[in-house]
Amino acid sequence: MDIIFYHPTFDNAYWLTHLQQHLPEARVRVWQPGDNQPADYALVWHPPVEMLAGRQSLKAVFALGAGVDAILSRLKTHPDLLPQGVPLYRLEDTGMARQMQEYAVSQVLHWFRRFDDYQAQKQQAQWQPLDEYQPDQFTIGILGAGVLGSKVAESLRAWGFPVCCWSRSRKAWPEVQSFAGQHELDAFLHGTRVLINLLPNTPETENIINRALLDKLADGAYLLNLARGVHVVEQDLLDALNEGTLKAAMLDVFRQEPLPQESDLWRHPRVAITPHVAAVTRPLEAIRYIAETINALERGEATRGQVDLARGY
Ligand SMILES: NC(=O)C1=CN([C@@H]2O[C@H](COP(=O)(O)OP(=O)(O)OC[C@H]3O[C@@H](n4cnc5c(N)ncnc54)[C@H](OP(=O)(O)O)[C@@H]3O)[C@@H](O)[C@H]2O)C=CC1
Ligand SMILES: O=C(O)C(=O)CO
Numbered sequence: 548m549d550i551i552f553y554h555p556t557f558d559n560a561y562w563l564t565h566l567q568q569h570l571p572e573a574r575v576r577v578w579q580p581g582d583n584q585p586a587d588y589a590l591v592w593h594p595p596v597e598m599l600a601g602r603q604s605l606k607a608v609f610a611l612g613a614g615v616d617a618i619l620s621r622l623k624t625h626p627d628l629l630p631q632g633v634p635l636y637r638l639e640d641t642g643m644a645r646q647m648q649e650y651a652v653s654q655v656l657h658w659f660r661r662f663d664d665y666q667a668q669k670q671q672a673q674w675q676p677l678d679e680y681q682p683d684q685f686t687i688g689i690l691g692a693g694v695l696g697s698k699v700a701e702s703l704r705a706w707g708f709p710v711c712c713w714s715r716s717r718k719a720w721p722e723v724q725s726f727a728g729q730h731e732l733d734a735f736l737h738g739t740r741v742l743i744n745l746l747p748n749t750p751e752t753e754n755i756i757n758r759a760l761l762d763k764l765a766d767g768a769y770l771l772n773l774a775r776g777v778h779v780v781e782q783d784l785l786d787a788l789n790e791g792t793l794k795a796a797m798l799d800v801f802r803q804e805p806l807p808q809e810s811d812l813w814r815h816p817r818v819a820i821t822p823h824v825a826a827v828t829r830p831l832e833a834i835r836y837i838a839e840t841i842n843a844l845e846r847g848e849a850t851r852g853q854v855d856l857a858r859g860y
Contacts, residue, residue, distance in 0.1 A: 548845070551578040551586040553594050554611055561830060566590075569838035588841055593617050600627035606844055609837050610637045611828055613695065615854050616748035616775065635854040641836045642829030644698035647745070647773060650825045651699045652706065654797050655741055658769050659685050659708075663795055663817070682707045686765070688739030690755070691746035691774065692718050692725065693860075695826070699743060711735055715858075736763040741771060747860035748775040758783035767794045773825045776801035781812065788817055799825040 550573050552562055559577045566575045576582075578589070578598050589599055592611040599608065608629060610618060615637050621628050629635060657663065661677050668675055687703050689696045692712035700710045700723050711724040713735040718725035726735035736742075742764060746752045756770065757780040770793060772779055781802065787793040797819040798812065804823055812818050836852070843850045854860065 548573045548588070548841075549584070549586045550575045550588045550590065550841075551582070551598070552576070552590045553578045553598055554590075554592045557592070557611070557828075557830070562590075562834070565831060565834045566838070569834050570841060573841075590837060591618075594628065596621075596625045596628050599630055599633075601630065603630045603632065605630055605633045607634045607636055607841070609840070610635065610854075611833060613638050613643055613826070614747055614775065615860065616777075619854075619856070619859055620748065629856075635856065636837075636840060636850070636852045637854050637860075638828060638833055638836065639694045639852045640698070641832040643826035644695050646826035647695045647699050648702040650773060650799070650821075651743055651771060652702050654771055654819075655685070655687060655703060655708065656706070658741065658795065667816075683709060685709070685740050686711065686738050687741045687743060688713065688735055688764075690742065690744045690778075692720075693745065693747075695773075696743075696745040699745065711739065732760075733763055736760060738765055739768065740765045741769045743771045744774045744778055746774050746778060748777050749859035751859075753777050754780050756780065756784070758787060761787040761792055764793070768792070769794055770796040770798075772796070772798045772800055774800060776804065781810075785811055785815065788815060795819070797821070799823055 550566065552559065552575060563575050563577065567573065580595065580597065585604065586602065587606050588609065589605055590609045590611055591598065615635060618629060618635065659680055661680065664677055686709040689700055689710065689712040692714035696712060697720065700712055700720065704710050704722050711726060712718060713726045713732060715728060717727040744756060746755065756778050761783065770784065784796060788796065795817040799821045800823050806812060806820065812820065840850045840852065
């Protein structure tokens with residue numbers, strides 16, 4: 548069994564060593580431009596078109612992340628990027644859910660305890676206790692009720708916040724109100740105080756967080772974008788912040804990354820920024836999952852994590 552590996556920044560030696568340990572019978576190599584030698588599986592992140600073009604004999608391609616938009620969004624212009632009929636897998640959780648929980652819980656509590664307001668008071672050397680928020684004033688609305696959204700919902704429910712979620716299909720989670728489909732989006736937004744985005748980037752979800760959506764949130768709302776920058780119309784976000792519709796935002800992802808120095812988001816006092824680190828791929832957990840899936844495929848057994856190319860995630 549031959550496996551080719553390509554990631555622009557990962558530690559190749561680490562990945563090859565641990566892949567070989569988990570798949571002793573495999574021959575694993577880092578793909579280099581010009582390598583047209585046969586392969587059974589490809590592990591990729593932002594692959595060059597030539598890497599997979601023409602490789603119809605591949606048994607599967609594994610994206611080394613949760614979101615597969617970097618591949619699917621290029622298929623229109625580069626149909627050879629993913630060989631026809633070859634299944635594409637993505638990483639489901641593999642250590643990312645815990646990271647998303649850490650990020651979401653810490654930021655929601657930061658806003659709930661008004662630490663942003665106390666930081667602002669500190670700038671004025673102001674010693675002034677503020678009215679406390681109550682949990683029932685702090686409904687969390689999670690856009691995207693999937694592998695990561697479900698875990699974030701679970702952790703915020705554990706803190707006693709009302710939680711609702713929005714997805715294409717109805718969810719039956721204890722103590723979480725599920726809204727499904729475009730026709731229920733407004734009802735989901737109404738009363739949401741903290742909007743957390745964990746949607747995949749698809750043609751339907753691009754630019755979804757725009758002024759019309761933000762205006763439907765509860766007064767004094769917050770935005771936590773943990774998914775993709777293309778979900779947010781950045782000028783609409785800035786306008787909503789400047790006009791008071793939105794109280795604050797924390798953004799981990801951006802339309803252009805790194806975020807250009809000239810972006811007004813850098814300087815906005817009520818915008819917090821992290822450099823796309825909300826949930827990074829945990830190599831060992833990813834390798835374990837990939838090895839399990841390859842072994843299942845070799846045995847003709849059921850697998851999880853296969854991407855539905857038609858729906859885009
Ligand atoms: N910033 C970071 O570091 C990271 C960001 N991410 C981002 O998080 C995203 C989510 O990951 P994950 O939870 O694993 O993904 P999943 O595929 O498990 O979940 C996606 C969710 O979005 C819902 N959804 C998709 N399209 C629509 C739509 N058009 N309308 C309504 N709901 C929709 C799905 O609905 P349904 O359940 O009905 O199918 C599902 O609930 C990734 O795609 C990636 O972009 C992931 C990891 C790290
Ligand atoms: O896994 C993903 O989709 C990510 O964004 C990781 O950076």
